[in-house]
Amino acid sequence: MPRGRPPAYTRDQVVTAAVTVADTDGLEAVTMRRVATEVGAGAMSLYTYVPDREHLIDLMVDRVAGEPVPPRVTGDWRADVLALLVMQRDLMRAHPWLPGVLGGRRLTGRNLLGFLEHGLRALEPAGLPGITKMTLLGLFTGFVASYVTGELTSDPALAAVDIGAAVTSGNFPFLRKALIEGGGGPLEFPAIADWMIAGLVEQARHQQKAG
Amino acid sequence: MPRGRPPAYTRDQVVTAAVTVADTDGLEAVTMRRVATEVGAGAMSLYTYVPDREHLIDLMVDRVAGEPVPPRVTGDWRADVLALLVMQRDLMRAHPWLPGVLGGRRLTGRNLLGFLEHGLRALEPAGLPGITKMTLLGLFTGFVASYVTGELTSDPALAAVDIGAAVTSGNFPFLRKALIEGGGGPLEFPAIADWMIAGLVEQARHQQKAG
DNA sequence: AATCTTTTTGGTACAACGTACGGGAAAGGG
């Protein structure tokens, strides 16, 4: 039987509140005080459930990583990995703060490790060293993150450019032309993701043979 | 002739100091007070040269983007873009804070626009709509950033995983196997970057035809 | 020469942040 005063909240509540705040008001709104208020607790009470803010973000990542149910692995590694990346993309679009916190983050938590496990299982038939498979999965996820970041900035490149400066001065003729001319819808994610998967795996095989 | 009290410092000095601080102590060490101290000015004096910290980071990005001299465009778009990406990678390794701040940032500044211009010029012979070219360049840069982030975390995947938890519990057999088995050197950047460039451009062409 | 106008300097100050500290509260075990 547990001794001492029983907890009034749970770690899950805290993480859930943090994710909700991040989803609605962005990651910078995830302050200890704000999350505590959302939970209904005092600010310092959070530290019973979480060692610090950085760790809380780790938990947020692992939380949302547990939302989607990964599709069955069929044995067709190319299709299986593609399905995984499509899932990752959907996840990042549902939680726009996710791509931004993924870089360089330590992989902790059951769900995140589960993601990795699933990817490794999907890549198994491709026949590569384990470390190489992990490297590839990291590259894939990074690619998805940067693709989604582009998507979320609403119009990948156009909106991100200080158009006035570019077009006014005559110093950027190609940029000027690219901005003026229209055409060319957005690149479809599944197609380019599929290409990436096949291409990088093939590359890894080549380098394996050569090295 | 300029009226009023003459400035004691320059915007360039401020940005240089900020970049130096970021290079040596990381981006989180780039505080207004710290940069001001480095310059030799009072903290609030920085606001004469820079509207706020976020803008200062924009300027830092544009500053380092002006360091390398882009190689000549030869007309072989595949090789030209590859040279550009190799240059980007070197730049990010020299300034490890760079990959982390690139996501979703507005493209401002002569040097950054120059980068884009150079990429567009290199991609010109590939024959694609301007917007598509810009989207591709964004994807390329994102890929380089995530590759370098993996590199800088010292061992792409291995170090990033909480090994103990994975191997101890029997829940992650594939992960366990991947961690135990050795082999497979790191993927060589130029090779996979080259593959990406060729593959994505080809994909974009296909989608252009279909759409 | 004296004053006015314009611009930069940097000290003071404030709100918001993460979080260390510690006293009080709430439970079970003796």
Add this chain to the structure above:
DNA sequence: CCCTTTCCCGTACGTTGTACCAAAAAGATT
């Protein structure tokens, strides 16, 4: 009934970005 353990959370401190303003330093004007 008290002791031990655990949790709650108010107070407080150091650090952050930056608003505000008086003082300083220059050219322009009289």
